Amino acid sequence: MATPRTLFDKIWADHVVRTEEDGTALIYIDLHLAHEVTSPQAFAGLRETGRKLRRPDRTIAVADHNIPTTDRSKGIEDPESRLQVETLEKNVKEFGVPYYAVDDIRQGIVHIIGPEQGLTQPGMTVVCGDSHTSTHGAFGALAFGIGTSEVEHVFATQTIVQKPAKNMRVTVNGVPPKGTTGKDLVLAIIGQIGTAGGTGHVIEFAGDAIKNLSMEGRMTVCNMSIEAGARAGMIAPDERTFEYLKGRPHSPKGGAWEQAVAYWKTLPSDEGAVYDTEVTLDAAEIVPYVTWGTSPQDALPITATVPRPEDFEDEGRQNGVARSLEYMGLEGGMDIQDIKVDTVFIGSCTNGRLEDIRAAAEVAKGRKVADGIRALVVPGSGLVKEAAEAEGLDVILREAGFEWREPGCSMCLAMNADKLAPGERSASTSNRNFEGRQGPGGRTHLVSPAMAAAAAIKGHLADVREFLS
Amino acid sequence: MEKFETFTGVAAPMPAQNIDTDKVIPARFLKTIQRKGLGKNLFNDMRYNTDGTEKEDFILNQPAYRNSEVLVVGDNFGCGSSREHAPWALSDFGVKCLIGTDFADIFFNNSSKNGMLLIKLPQDIVDELMDDAKLGANARLTVDLENQTITRPNGEVVKFDVDPFKKHCLLNGLDDIGLTMTNKKDIDGFEGKDDMARPWMPSTANK
Ligand code: SF4
Numbered sequence: 001m002a003t004p005r006t007l008f009d010k011i012w013a014d015h016v017v018r019t020e021e022d023g024t025a026l027i028y029i030d031l032h033l034a035h036e037v038t039s040p041q042a043f044a045g046l047r048e049t050g051r052k053l054r055r056p057d058r059t060i061a062v063a064d065h066n067i068p069t070t071d072r073s074k075g076i077e078d079p080e081s082r083l084q085v086e087t088l089e090k091n092v093k094e095f096g097v098p099y100y101a102v103d104d105i106r107q108g109i110v111h112i113i114g115p116e117q118g119l120t121q122p123g124m125t126v127v128c129g130d131s132h133t134s135t136h137g138a139f140g141a142l143a144f145g146i147g148t149s150e151v152e153h154v155f156a157t158q159t160i161v162q163k164p165a166k167n168m169r170v171t172v173n174g175v176p177p178k179g180t181t182g183k184d185l186v187l188a189i190i191g192q193i194g195t196a197g198g199t200g201h202v203i204e205f206a207g208d209a210i211k212n213l214s215m216e217g218r219m220t221v222c223n224m225s226i227e228a229g230a231r232a233g234m235i236a237p238d239e240r241t242f243e244y245l246k247g248r249p250h251s252p253k254g255g256a257w258e259q260a261v262a263y264w265k266t267l268p269s270d271e272g273a274v275y276d277t278e279v280t281l282d283a284a285e286i287v288p289y290v291t292w293g294t295s296p297q298d299a300l301p302i303t304a305t306v307p308r309p310e311d312f313e314d315e316g317r318q319n320g321v322a323r324s325l326e327y328m329g330l331e332g333g334m335d336i337q338d339i340k341v342d343t344v345f346i347g348s349c350t351n352g353r354l355e356d357i358r359a360a361a362e363v364a365k366g367r368k369v370a371d372g373i374r375a376l377v378v379p380g381s382g383l384v385k386e387a388a389e390a391e392g393l394d395v396i397l398r399e400a401g402f403e404w405r406e407p408g409c410s411m412c413l414a415m416n417a418d419k420l421a422p423g424e425r426s427a428s429t430s431n432r433n434f435e436g437r438q439g440p441g442g443r444t445h446l447v448s449p450a451m452a453a454a455a456a457i458k459g460h461l462a463d464v465r466e467f468l469s
Numbered sequence: 470m471e472k473f474e475t476f477t478g479v480a481a482p483m484p485a486q487n488i489d490t491d492k493v494i495p496a497r498f499l500k501t502i503q504r505k506g507l508g509k510n511l512f513n514d515m516r517y518n519t520d521g522t523e524k525e526d527f528i529l530n531q532p533a534y535r536n537s538e539v540l541v542v543g544d545n546f547g548c549g550s551s552r553e554h555a556p557w558a559l560s561d562f563g564v565k566c567l568i569g570t571d572f573a574d575i576f577f578n579n580s581s582k583n584g585m586l587l588i589k590l591p592q593d594i595v596d597e598l599m600d601d602a603k604l605g606a607n608a609r610l611t612v613d614l615e616n617q618t619i620t621r622p623n624g625e626v627v628k629f630d631v632d633p634f635k636k637h638c639l640l641n642g643l644d645d646i647g648l649t650m651t652n653k654k655d656i657d658g659f660e661g662k663d664d665m666a667r668p669w670m671p672s673t674a675n676k
Pocket residue numbers: 064065109110111130132348349350408409412413430431
């Protein structure tokens with residue numbers, strides 16, 4: 001009998017073009033997503049060497065990191081941001097790459113538009129010059145971020161040189177309490193295994209708490225696998241995956257659909273497949289989570305207190321905690337719910353989808369954002385924005401005092417006009433709470449969209465369960 | 470990538486330890502859209518005053534060293550960021566070879582990907598070459614990768630080790646893409662097979 005294989009093993013095997021003696025493989029790439037920040041030098045490299053783009057028909061480009069989320073008719077103010085976007089526009093024309101222009105309804109964050117258009121499908125290899133490419137793993141695809149040299153390599157050859165990763169399975173069983181979302185699950189996972197817990201591995205998320213997540217929730221979980229140090233994260237495709245894909249613009253149609261589904265059903269890990277590392281969590285114990293420090297692993301239940309350096313044994317860790325507390329302007333031992341925020345950001349490729357905006361609106365409905373709080377809701381794409389507006393979510397949010405913005409990466413990283421000022425503190429649905437990530441000196445607390453909305457209304461980090469009927 | 474050919478060039482001494490990638494090219498120059506052109510900002514904050522004028526005492530500003538092609542460097546040169554801007558900046562300035570006892574890992578790999586030869590030698594030999602590099606107009610070294618030798622200004626020859634695969638790539642001007650291109654037939658073959666096996670693969674063309 002054939003050796004049982006994991007989902008990762010199967011996708012890997014189906015994409016090996018050749019293998020060198022030392023195990024290094026040339027892996028075929030099915031879908032390459034390009035954006036304005038990491039592609040310009042790669043396009044320039046092609047031009048300098050007279051090389052062509054091998055598969056423009058497997059490449060899609062969009063500008064997301066640098067674009068303003070306010071009125072776009074005025075263009076981009078920052079000259080360097082503008083140049084990056086204009087350069088992308090020139091490059092896609094020259095090299096014949098399909099492109100969703102800034103005024104196209106399909107424009108949005110690169111990791112939102114792939115699934116939305118049905119371009120991301122089970123069993124595919126997906127790359128992008130961006131570490132959160134792991135998002136696409138929610139469909140049972142092998143998806144990872146690459147550097148600029150590799151972007152050029154994929155442009156020219158549609159392949160990438162890699163050694164196989166190790167297999168890791170993170171199983172979350174049971175039913176999570178009310179108020180717990182995919183974001184809380186993944187924060188709890190990272191809190192448990194640490195930011196290096198997945199190093200060298202591809203993580204497969206499994207268990208009924210994962211299976212019971214919507215596709216949006218699964219994307220949130222896979223999105224943050226990179227914050228656990230993993231090369232990629234993935235979830236076995238199932239009926240829910242197929243349901244999501246059916247009828248999307250680039251999904252297979254007719255007989256091809258049947259054929260594709262038959263193949264997709266062969267992908268889940270075989271019974272008895274062996275993992276190099278296994279971790280199990282009980283969903284029933286995972287209440288809404290929040291980060292207190294400057295690393296995604298600094299995650300705790302909203303009901304906890306901020307840790308003290310002396311809570312830790314290791315001296316290096318003690319120093320790290322002390323440094324984080326200083327940067328974050330927090331006292332060890334204080335209740336997390338006493339942490340006041342001045343900014344709330346709901347959006348990003350982690351939590352900028354329709355379900356996320358619905359969750360925020362549910363909390364915001366009939367309530368008001370606390371005085372002095374700047375609260376932004378930034379849909380992940382033009383289509384998310386349109387769908388939310390069709391449901392009247394924008395009205396609910398605006399009435400509550402939230403700003404309703406144009407799609408883009410926005411305050412996830414300080415590359416466009418949406419930033420934290422030094423010392424400002426946010427409750428944010430994004431994925432990184434590193435020092436300066438949302439602006440120099442800015443302080444970030446990572447939370448789910450519902451928790452972010454709750455913080456906006458209370459003016460401090462709050463337990464969303466108070467708001468849920 | 471250009472082929473690495475034997476050359477004789479000026480070597481500049483940079484004995485400081487731990488020159489990190491932020492010193493090689495400060496982060497504020499990273500929001501660029503080109504690989505080329507970073508040479509003018511190489512070592513920017515060591516090389517220029519805040520008003521943009523040159524710092525006279527910085528080695529690459531001195532007349533004998535303005536066109537240096539070799540840098541003899543202190544330990545752990547290139548530590549810091551994994552971004553590729555540091556090798557891009559060095560290469561754009563015209564540096565072809567760095568000699569030191571040890572280099573930061575990622576920087577080492579990124580540099581050879583960009584056509585530069587990084588040579589690791591024991592401390593005593595690096596010290597001698599560092600002294601050679603201080604000879605100003607006479608600080609000329611000949612670097613011969615084929616024979617793995619450095620010829621000193623006094624005519625003495627120093628041997629060095631290099632990974633055979635990296636040597637092959639540098640001598641033949643093969644960057645990673647060039648190498649993969651030598652397997653083009655395999656890629657063509659894969660695509661042919663895959664078109665049959667998974668005919669539903671989506672095209673990104675507009676719908
Ligand atoms: S939303 Fe944030 S993490 Fe996602 S692609 Fe944009 S900048 Fe990167």
